[in-house]
Amino acid sequence: MSHHRPPKLPRRIFEGLAGKANIDDLIGDLDELFYLHLQTMSPRKAKALYWKQVLSLSLSYAVRKRKRDARYGGYSASSFSIDMMRNYLKVALRNLYQYKYFSILNAFGLAIGMSVSLLLISIYSYVGTYDNFHQHKKNIYTVISHQQDGVEELDYATAPQALAEKIKTEYSGAQEVLRITKGYDNQVVTDKENIPVKAYYVEPEFFSVFSFEMVQGIASALAEPNNIILTQSTAMKLFNSHDVIGNIITFEGGVTMQVAGLMKDHPMNSHLNFEMLISHSSIPHSQILTEDRWTNYPKQYVYILLRETTSSERLQQYLNKVALQTYAQSPVKVTFALQPLKEIATGGDLLQAIGIKWEMSGFLMFAVFAALILLPACFNYTNISIARALRRAKEIGLRKTMGGAKSQIFLQFITETVIITLLSLLGSLLIFVLIRSEFQRMMVAGSSLDLSINWQMLTMFTAFAVVTGLIAGIFPALHFARLTPIQALKSKLNTRGASFSFRKILTVFQFALSFGFILALVVFGRQYQYSMNFNFGFEKKNTLDVELQDVDPSLFKNAYAGLTSVQSLSMSSGLLGVNTSRTWVYTTEEDSIEAAQLFVDSNYIRNFGLTLLAGNNFPDDGTQRERYIIVNEEFLKAYKISQPREALGRIFTIDGQDLEVIGVLKNFHYEPLMYPIGKFFFRMKKGEFIYANLRVASHDTYRLFTQLEDVWKQLPTQKKFVARYFEDELNEAYQTYQVLLKIVAFLGLLAITISLLGMLGMVVYTTENKTKEVSVRKVLGASAANISLLLSKDYLKMMGWAMLFAIPLTAFLLDLLLTEIQYYRVQLSVWDILLSSFILLTLGVVTITSQTYKTATRNPAEMLRME
């Protein structure tokens, strides 16, 4: 007999593939054949043949049939039946009912976990419907452009109108070529106020390309200049009536136009977002460019409706040809691309989008957060279910002994989980409805979303809940399916071991996440406070900024200076800390520098309490031509002037004029805190003033405003009085923080609740299981505190680990984020970390002790009797 043996690997593979099917005789055949072969051929060849035979048998009908027969035990009727399904359902419901406490805990956690995902799903699905109402949606394209100017490369959603004209005359494959120009800042003048409106300048073809519905009038009116088509809601807004044809609309600047048509409001899911359409021939002169039409085309859009017979590739080739020809001589290179209608709202990031744009990067961020909330909730379910396996072991053992197959046990537990997630969906829907509107308000394009619940959405939600059930239930189901009946019946389950440390890691991760949210909340809150109370280096209290509009500054001054409620008054071209303009400064010797500037009058520096380090204020008389500037410290640094005194008298060339430095100011924050203080100077020039800055005394805002308004009415102007407190303006500029705080607080609340629920479940379970141990210990003299500690120790340790991991990571991420948001910012301090740790620990300890204390203080005799 040869010493060669049949190769083991193919046999193992074969056994693995066969699963429970009995293939002992087949392997016997294989081995016997192998030894037979050895007598006539080399061992290597015999082994190769063995492999081949294994392959042939594995794929054979014989093995397939045996596997099919072996799948179900002797008592199982068939693979799947309605009766069995009904039984799973019944068992699942009974179990959920029997362990009410855990069911509620689980359902609650999952409901919270799914809520954010529901928000994401609803938004994503709504965004998917964008622009699907256009009849010709398949053949509508917009032209987007890629501009290369030196090293700068930019992608625009715009395209030159000259291109549209060229396509119209040269290219026959386009059924319609449509030019749209977006209005800059259209304001309708009414007797009460100026109302800003979103307007597009369009051609009559607008209505043959897009499927918007006219109610009154005809689209061709847009061929004539100064004609307007209003949407119904704009008509209501401006005239409070739908009968508006023939009405005259006056725009700021004095242009009047006539309403020639009324259309239905465009659906909310339209990337074109407008309140009125104005005939393209009435674009104001200021917005028409005669030079550089091919390289400078702001707010100009080109839409093309292709003929059914033309392919977009052909048009693209034509566009490439046009671009090559047009920009052959130009220093600026532009290429054009076609973007199909359905990609406009969701496509890549482009500059100057015509209307609403949904960025995928935003969705991705959102998805990450949704997952960070959902997965811990799923994990809680998994964790608690597996931990409680002991309770279900007898049931599983019996089922298996009676012929229950793995797949059947699996199905039973998955059914149970899916029922729980479907129940949770109800709670989740409630949360969804509660947070929906708040969330929409926080989003930039939130008003263009319709998140009302419809059947389609409900179907998706249900599908999502089922998938969540599968995710949460797959591990417990597999775990239970794998139990051997003997172990299960003897209640000798191995619930510790490898899976236990995995569970520990996940629990630690959950707490780390919660800690991260708490810390972020603490730090952002402090940053907000810090920004609000920041010392900008100038007086910001009680500053009221009035828009001068067309009122002459000196007239304004005369009228308001006498009021008792106005303590002092100055003029400026912009608001400090909110906006400034920039210009270039030249000297004869050195390179030019870019610096921020603000035009002010001689009262300004005094009015805002700015500190002069050297030199003087502007002279009071501002009638003569511009002569002086007052600079800040940074400005001096740029020219390497160390002493403020030395700067006085220096001449700089600004906008073609030689201006002399007559004063140096201490640095102050002329820009928002996002940016560092840079080179800055004040100029004094009449005719540049846009605001009057009033330092007011009265705290009775209402009386103050009526008084100021009365004075305004006597001035020679038709405009309305517009004034705002500087502090309000500032608050608005820092609204990002409020939004950020709200989001972090909300997500944090969810994350913390979920991790605490998870811990609660585990603690309840452990204390229940350790009743006997606790009683014995008590009888032997352990104190309540001892026992509480014994029961809580593990969890406290896990929280400790979580904080240990979370502190450096969160600190690092927050540091990055804070720097990204704002230049002047708070530093993360030990106190932030201590406070956050304290909050998390308190929450955790309260949760744990609520359970352990109850067990620890109970009468041991009672507990032992129960056992």
Add this chain to the structure above:
Amino acid sequence: MAIPSVALIHNTIKPMKIYLGEFEELVLLTIAALGKEAYGVSIQKDIEERCNRTISIGALHSTITRLEEKGFLKSWVGGATKERGGRSKRFYEITNAGNRAVAETKSLRDELWSLSKLKLAIK
């Protein structure tokens, strides 16, 4: 599982002729010929030697399984030997239904032979 197809043959008024594939017939007859010693390897070897052709073990077992499903074969487990690493053999035996099936096939052939103009003699 195997019973219905046999029952069908008996119950239908005009039973359809049983169809046996060439290889099926070969396997059935070989098993009948081997008597009590018919199991995987012996069947394969016998066919290979007699017909001078190689057959794959997978194809053989598939055919055996199908024949068993049709009720033409029955099997039992036994006889572990040392050459097989102590693994059992599955022995096969032809059933009455199997017998009938081969017989019917044979009579069909005989009928055709008698009708055909072919010379039975082989050169």
